[in-house]
Structures are given as C-alpha cells and as structure tokens.
Amino acid sequence: MGKTLFDKVWDAHVVDTIENGPQVLYIDKHLIHEVTSPQAFQELEERGITIARPNQIIATADHNTPTIDQHLPIKDALSRKQLQQLTENCRKNNITLYDLGHKYNGIIHVIAPELGITQPGMTMVCGDSHTSTHGAFGTIAFGIGTSQVAQVFVSQCLLMQKPKKLRVNVNGKLPKNVLPKDVILYIISKLGTNSGTGYFCEYAGNVFEEMSMEGRMTVCNMSIEMGARGGMIAPDETTFNYIKGREFAPKGDNFDKKIAYWKTLKTDTDAVFDLEYSFDASDIEPMITYGTNPGMGIKISETIPEINNATFEKSLAYMGFNKGEQLLEKEINYVFIGSCTNSRIEDFRIAANYIKGKQKAANVTAWLVPGSQQVAKQITEEGLQEIFEEAGFKLRQPGCSACLAMNDDKIPEGEYCVSTSNRNFEGRQGQGSKTILASPLTAAATAIAGKIVNISKEIKEPELV
16 A cells, blocks of 8 residues: 555654554654743753754744834843743753844744745644644644653654544635635635544645645645644645755755655555545635634635534624624724734735735724745835835734734734634634634735725736735
8 A cells, every 4th residue: 555645754754663552753853932942941951951952953033022123122021031031042052043133033934944944754843833834845744732842852752643644635726816825714614623633634636736835834834723733735846946045955966866855755646544525626715714713714705604503602702793694894903914824925925916006994903024034025125015115004023923912913802803814713813802814815905995805806816026
C-alpha cells in the first residue's frame, strides 16, 4: 500500500516507537513567542536543564506587541514584562530572536515562511494553535502546549500518538471574487468544528494546486478551526519558486538537491485515508460567519439557518442576530485586515486593488496590520500605502493586533468587526465584541460601504496590484 504525504514526512522523523504506544518524533524547527514560552524556560531553569538544540529555535515578539509607536516603551505592564522575559530567555539560551524593531520581526507564522525557514518535509511546532499554517509547504506543523514546549527544549523531540489521516478534495472552477479564506470557511461550515478531531488533513484538488502560497497558508492556518491537528498541501513548483532566494532557503546545488527530495513528497495514488470529503468549487461563494465559532458560516447571499438547539441560540443571542436573518446591509463600524491568517502581501494587494479610488465610510474604524516588517516594507515600496491613505485608511505596525485581545487593539464591547482573522469566539477581539470572519476582499468592501455588501455582484474579478 502506498503512503500519504503525511505518512512520508511523519515516518521520516520517527526516532523510536514505544511498544503498543506513542512514537518519539524528531522536530526540525521549534518556533516560539512571548506568551507560551516563559513557563517552559522557567521549568528548565528550575531543574538545571539546558536546551538541546538552540540553533533549531526561532523566536519573535508578536502577540503582545503594540501596533503604533513601537519605538516607544510598551505602556501595558504585562505586555512589557512578557517581551522583556522573552528577550532575557533567548539571550541566556543563545536563541535567535527577532524582537520588536528588528527588520525580521512579525507574526511567527508569517516570518518563518517569508524568511525561507519553513521548508517542505519538515516537522515544525510552536506553542500556538495556528502553527498549522506551515503545512502549506508540505510540512507536518502543529501547535503544542507549554509542557510540550519544554519537552522539545530538552530533547528536540515529542512523544506522540500518530494522528489519523483525512483528505479534503476541492475541484472545479471557483466563482469570481472567491478567495482562499472563503474556501476554508466554506469547508468548515460544511464539515463542522469537530470534523477533523484526531486527524491530520491533506488538502487536494486543482483548487489548492492553483492557489498561491499565501492562499495555501490561509487554508492550512484554519485547519485547527475544524478540529484537525494540522493541515498539509503537497509541495510543487509554486512552493519551490516561493522558497527560492529567501534569506534562509537552501542555495545553489543544495537547493537543487532539496527540490529532488521535495518532489517525492506527494501522496501515492494507492494510498488510503481514514476519512475523505469532496467538494465542488463552483458551489463556493464569498463567506461570512454569523455565530461564535468558525463553523457558523454562510454564503454572503444566504440567511442564517433555522437550527433549534440551546448552544446555537445562545450564540445568536450573543451576536444579536436572528434565525432567517440576512447579514447584507448590516452596518459595521470596525474592520480588521491582518492576523496570521491574512496579513501577507497578497492580502494587502487585493485590498488595495478594491480600495483604490474609493473612500472609507465615515462610520468605520479600519485597522490594516501587516504580518511582518517585511510585508510593511513591501506595502510601502509597491505604493499600496499611498492607496490606503488616500482612501482614508491608516496602516499600523506589524503584530497579531486585533486577532485577539492581548494587546491594545481591542474591539469595543457591543461592536461588530468584520475581521480577516481566524476565530470568532465570544470576546476574542475584546470583551463583549462581536466578530464576523471574512476574506480581505469582503473586509475591504465593508470598510468602504460601512456595511456588509455582496462583492460577488459589485465588482469584477480582483487583480493583484
């Protein structure tokens, strides 16, 4: 029997197998930030244990970082302390840190791919659930808890049961203005937030093959939102071209040798999955969420479904919506384009292409937050900043920002926010805030109109600026 992509990468990293039990999995790259690493560092220090392979660790400051006046001391005491602790821990343990102000600083799941750190066939972990982002390159990448962070620190390995294998196929032609974010929101709305529990998911079909790397990262990023341990897409020429020439990518003959291996990382035709789903691309439209989990999504032209259960009704009550209600024309005062899901240069190109020549609605506060210093630099160099500012938008500095309420960028209580982030839980963007997940195009259109509009009918197919 043939092997899946997941099998090939997993099996190549098994150090040992406990009889009738878990396996010891070697970890190629360990990504850390300021939130989930302090306790692990402290545990090692208290036990007098040193870090096994500090050169396999990359650190950045992202969750707590302010997105304005980053050159000034951080006002929030807890955030300031966490960032200071990260700096101290990395210095003491000889770990590479891209701290606030560094030219490579940014969201950990944005900077690792753009620097060429993320490569096909790797195993990658981080104390952050959206580590699944890196699976877009054909890596096994997943989030871990603080105790596991310590485990990787001391051994560069993890003790794990091998997950089951799931494949989601999407084939056909996507309608105009349907972006990768819409594709993954559609999949989660159809399968539910527990559908991937216990599985590692491979995305297959021409729709994913035709996506850019940025689009694939958006899809894999949200694998965790359907309960999967992670998501993967087989590497191909799009992957190789993206990696080539990046700061820490293989160079010269070594790159050619790597490609020869990377080309073997695809599912064999006779491989078997434990579970499989297939969807028709033509059925997907621009998507929005209406509830308090990412599975509560509808096509932007649809109405909220009539479901009778207490959890569903509690979610609608929190959001202030009703069964059978359509969200088109709903006034929105906050828009957020950013997060590790949608803060790459492609996302801002798409937004700028729509925004160009228009003006932001007076009632809207819009936060445009690049995922890294390098993305911020590209936005300026490509003239996108000028487009945004002429339309009344203001770019902020890189960071996780309004994806989660761990920094200054919080949505006020009771306000709706159309957000390109990944989670719409109660209070995710601030206590009492109400999150509606959407693509960068839908978010940009909302900011201009001051309300939710159907971009399928409004504009032609977006072109990259």
